[in-house]
Amino acid sequence: MSTAPRLPFLKGHGTENDFVIVPDPDGRLELSAAAVARICDRRAGVGGDGLIRVVRSSAHPEAQGMADRAEWFMDYRNSDGSIAEMCGNGVRVFARYLQRAGLAEAGDLAVATRAGVRRIHIAKDAGDAERPGEAVAASDGPITVVMGRAALPGPGPDGEITVTVGERSWPARNVNMGNPHAVAFVDDLAQAGDLLAAPAVRPASAYPEGANVEFVVDRGPRHVAMRVHERGSGETRSCGTGACAVMVATARRDGADPAVTGHPVTYTVDVPGGRLVISERPDGTVEMTGPAVIVAEGEIDPAWLGAALG
Numbered sequence: 001m002s003t004a005p006r007l008p009f010l011k012g013h014g015t016e017n018d019f020v021i022v023p024d025p026d027g028r029l030e031l032s033a034a035a036v037a038r039i040c041d042r043r044a045g046v047g048g049d050g051l052i053r054v055v056r057s058s059a060h061p062e063a064q065g066m067a068d069r070a071e072w073f074m075d076y077r078n079s080d081g082s083i084a085e086m087c088g089n090g091v092r093v094f095a096r097y098l099q100r101a102g103l104a105e106a107g108d109l110a111v112a113t114r115a116g117v118r119r120i121h122i123a124k125d126a127g128d129a130e131r132p133g134e135a136v137a138a139s140d141g142p143i144t145v146v147m148g149r150a151a152l153p154g155p156g157p158d159g160e161i162t163v164t165v166g167e168r169s170w171p172a173r174n175v176n177m178g179n180p181h182a183v184a185f186v187d188d189l190a191q192a193g194d195l196l197a198a199p200a201v202r203p204a205s206a207y208p209e210g211a212n213v214e215f216v217v218d219r220g221p222r223h224v225a226m227r228v229h230e231r232g233s234g235e236t237r238s239c240g241t242g243a244c245a246v247m248v249a250t251a252r253r254d255g256a257d258p259a260v261t262g263h264p265v266t267y268t269v270d271v272p273g274g275r276l277v278i279s280e281r282p283d284g285t286v287e288m289t290g291p292a293v294i295v296a297e298g299e300i301d302p303a304w305l306g307a308a309l310g
Contacts (some may be wrong), residue, residue, distance in 0.1 A: 006299035009039075009046065010097060014089030014292045016237035016273025020048040021097050021294075024075075027059030033081025038308050039300065040079035045308075046300065049236045051077045052090055054097060063112045070112035072098060078232030086115035086178040088240015092143040092292035095120045100294050106141070115178025119146040143292050147241065149284040150248040151176040158203035163213055165193045165200075172213075173249040174206055177286070179231075181245035182211045185253065189217055189227050195235035214242045216250065224250055225270040237273030244286045247278035258282040 007029075010021040020039055022029065031039075031053065040048045053075035057063035063073035074094045076087050091111055098104035099122055106124040110117050123141030153174045155161065161172045163184040168191060170184040182201050186192065192199070192215040199213045210231045219225050226246050228239040247267045251257065256265045258280050266279040276290040 006301055007305070008297070009300055010100075010294055010297040011046065011048070012093040012096060012292065012294040013273070014092045014238065014240065015271050015276060015290055017087075017089035017239060017271075018048050018237075019087075019090055019093050020046050020051045021054060021093065022051060023054045023097075023101070025054065025056050025059070027055045029053065031077070032309075033077070034309055035305060036077045036081040037079065038305060040081075048079060049230070049233050050079055050084070050087060050090060052087075052094055052097075053077075054094065057112045062114060066112040066117050070110040070117045072103070073112040076113070078230070079234075080232045082232040083114070084179060084232065086113045086118075086241055088145060088147060088177075088242075088244060088288055089238050089290070089292075090240070091118055091120065091145055092240070092288075092290060093294070095122055095143055095145075096292040096294055113178070116148060118148070120144065140291070140293065142289050144287055144289040145240070147177060147244050147286045147288055150245065150280075150286055152248070152252070153206070156203065156206050158205050161206050162202050163199050163215075164202070165191065172201070173252070175245035175249050177241040177244050179241055180207050180209065180211045181214060181242055182207065183214045183216060183245055183249040185250075186215050186217060189215055189225065191215070192227050192229075195227065195229045198229055198231070198234075212239060212242050212245075214239070214246050216246050219268075219270060222254075222266065223268045223270075227272065238271040238276070240276065240288055240290070243269040243271060243276045244278050244288055248280060248286065251280060259284055 036051045039045045055073045057067035057073040106122045109120045121144040163172045172182040172184040175181045213229045228242045279287045
């Protein structure tokens, strides 16, 4: 292991949802779940809510069918090493990495994910966006991601969905953004507790592979705030797909459905790490706009990684 090449990485975040980025264009790396968890460890590793491997779609068996539409595939892992379908903040950071590496320019871009191809717009500056998420430097404009359509499964045969923390329970809305979410409206975000452990979601049959759980409070007209427990990562400072799920669930609660009215609807969603702006179009397409920042780059010593896993 001491003579093995070092493993390049970068560190980035989107509204403080942070990721370790590992460039692997030819798909040669094999990162086990244990290796990913070790790298994402905040005390003994690099630290992150997840790990993003950057691979050409043509070089990854799960993405080869999308290679004609998207050159690059986002192989996303949760911080515990488990595989995830999609990460909204992660795909913005992924796009920022491609831009930084000279593999993409400001403008439109397509990225392959396990939830399908996502269309992205990298703004040239802070003013080059219809719905900027927050003030950013001109050299680091916001990124908009077309997140696809939300699926809203109704109550299953086992009854209404509830989320429970301690002795308190709330009804929840099932929203799927390529990954599963349970959205609960609460009076105070503190009612979510410490979110160290996953809130109980029932019935279990509604989420056979687990759920991301969002707690939501109102801040003003078409303006909400949320906290989230991400499946496989615990509480994070932000969740892009979760913010989209929250926006759709809130719009329906408020009686807003662009497919019915023919008019788009936009909500501001505050997360602990910043602000995202989410819009739903009359065709059901959900778009998310927010910042993405690369903060560092370096090398992982494979001898350390091997010893840590040994």
